[in-house]
Amino acid sequence: MAQAINVTSGSQAILTLGTTAAMAAPGGTDGLVVPLVQDVSVSTQPGTVRYSTLDSTSSSAFTTVMENEVSFNMLLDEDTFFGNASLTNNSVAELGLFTTSNNKTEIHFSVAFEGADSTDNYLHGTGFIGGLAPNASLEQAVWISSGSIIVNGDLSKDTV
């Protein structure tokens, strides 16, 4: 029987960043687990070109390249956004999301769907941090920012 992946336990949907694939894997040593994420979306879209032919009343299409992106919204954590100088084993954690984005540094990432336990599924790849747009207001009381990872190349699936 089909069963939806439940994320309400608080340890299923995990975004991890690092300088190597092993570090950025779910549960990877020194990986930066982005905290206080409100939602995360993985977008994978093939590029297509449509064309018409005289013998068909419907258009046809062929694919070009995949365009992949991970987007998320988060409540801002000071260390995560501005960096923690003591986390020297992972420059993403050391410098923070802003500086890593500003430096246009390519990073490794993973999006865990089922947690970080053995055989749990996740997607991973490399890319660039973008889309940071921190905003604050008295009504929302805390800093909130969107963010994205513009994926460079393929998204791959794997298990922990």
Added chain:
Amino acid sequence: MSVRSDLISQITTNLSGHSNISINSELPFIQGGNPLYSTNMNTVYVDEQEIERETLYVTLDGGNVEQSTTTINAYLATDAKEQFSDINTVISNLLIAGDVISNTVDVEKSYETEIADDVITYTFEYSYTTI
């Protein structure tokens, strides 16, 4: 310091110029079938604070952010036939005292009156929303 004690402290300061009105830090409990503010007229009583918490932001790692609303009532009963000439100033000072609480997202202050026999009772409600 609790919200209640801060409020009592500020009300004490704000009413210092009104010799006919005092404040009592006791809770307005019922004594002999009547609340203390009804027995001891011209004395402000501040009730116990009530706190309501609700989740404001839900995050995937369970690091949720809560919103807390603290509500406190204060009571003042006085003679309805011969009110103090500066009763409006007293009311104003009681409302302004509610501004003492800081780091709030929202503050609401209001009062309502009820007249029974020859006694008018002012019930003030202070509500503070914090994150």
